[in-house]
Amino acid sequence: MRICLVSHSFFPAIFYGGPIFATWGLSKKIANNNVNVYVSTTNANGNVKLDILTNKYIQKDENLFVKYYNEQxxxxxxxxxxxxxxxxxxKSDLIYIQYLFHYTVFLALISSLIQNKKIIICPRGSFSSFTLNNRLKYIKSFWLRFFVKPFANKISWHASSYLEVDDIRNHLPKTKIIEVNDGIDFESFQNAKKIDKCDLVKKFAKIRFDKVSEVIFSMGRLHKIKRFDILIEAFFLYxxxxxxAKLLIAGxxxxxxxxxxxxIKKLKLEDSVFLIGMVNFKEKKELLSNCSVFCLASECESFGIVIAEALACGTPVIVSDKTPWKLVKNKKIGIFAENKIRSFFQSLKQIETLKILPSNCRNYVRDFLDWEIVSETFIKSFLIKK
Structure with a gap:
C-alpha cells in the first residue's frame, strides 16, 4: 500500500508544535509496518522557510519519503x-490529509475526489468554534458548505480526541468518525538529566537567582488561542x-x-515571568522533567501532545477545561481547571498538596499513549480492510 500524506507543514517545521511531532511520529510507525508513506508538504516553518531540498522526495526513514514543495x-x-x-x-492508494482550511487541502481534496481515491482527513481543530469564528470565517463557511459537506460521506474522518469527535459531528452528523489519539515516543522522555531549579532558570531566562521555589512551565506558539494571558494573570496572584516562584513560557x-x-511589564513580573522562545527536543525534555508543574491554558486543543510529553516526564499538569484532558483528575495525574484566571490560580495553590506520584503520570502515557499502541490502533482503524 502507498499512502500520500498531505500536510501544509512537516517535520522539522517545529514552529507549529505538537501536530508536527504527532504527524512525524505516526508516519514513521506506519512506514515501519511495511506501508509506503509519501508525504506531500511545503517548506514553511512559521514565517520562514526550512533550509531543505525542495520539490523532490527525500527518504527520511525506511518506507518514508517526504517532498517539501517550495512556497512562492x-x-x-x-x-x-x-x-x-x-x-x-x-500514484497512491490512500490519501491522508491534515487540517482543513489551507490551499494544500483544497488542491489535495479536489484531486483525490476526481481520481476517486480513498480519503482520510484529520482536521486538527478545524471544526472547533474558535477556528470557525476567527479569521476568514465566511470563506471557511463557504468552503465547508460547497466543498466539504457534499462529499463528507466519501471521507473517513480521523478525530484526535473526544472533543474533536463532537466538533466534527456537530457539522457532519452522518459521517464516519474514528477517534485515535496522538501519541509520543515514551522512552525518549525517560532518564532526563536532573537540574537544580536555580540552574534551570539561569539556563533559559539568562538570570541567576539565589533561590527559586517553584518553576511553572508552559509551552506553545505565542498565539491568542493559547491564552498565556490567563496563565500570567493567575501566576501574578500565585x-x-x-x-x-518563576514562570517560563516557551514558543x-x-x-x-x-x-x-x-x-508582564504592566504586572511588574519582569523578574518572574520569562518568554524564552523556541526550544529544541533536548531543552524541552529538560524543562518538562525539572519544572514543578506544567500548565496549559489553551482556548482550544484538538489533542495537546505537550500534555502527554509532560506526563511522560513524570510531571503533574494543570490543563484548561477547553482541552480533551478531563481524565487527568480521575487518573490523579493533574488538575482539569476552568479556563479562567481564578481557577488556574487556585489550581497552582492546590497542585502541590495533591502529592501526585511521578510514576502515575509516566504509567498512564506508557500504557495508553506510546506510539507502539497508538499506531497499532490507527492501522487497525484505517488501513486494514474489514
Missing part, C-alpha cells in the same frame, strides 16, 4: 505544489504568596508576543 508566497501558495499534487495522489511568536510582553 509563504503560507499562501506553492506553484510546484499545484503542479505536483495531482501526480502524487495518482506569586503574592510565593515570592520565589515562537505567532502574533501574541508583543501583548504578552506588555502584560
Amino acid at each position: 508566497i509563504i503560507h499562501k501558495f506553492s506553484f510546484s505544489f499545484l503542479l505536483g499534487i495531482w501526480t502524487d495522489i495518482k 506569586k503574592q504568596g510565593n515570592k520565589k 515562537g511568536d505567532d502574533g501574541a508576543k508583543k501583548e504578552l510582553s506588555k502584560q
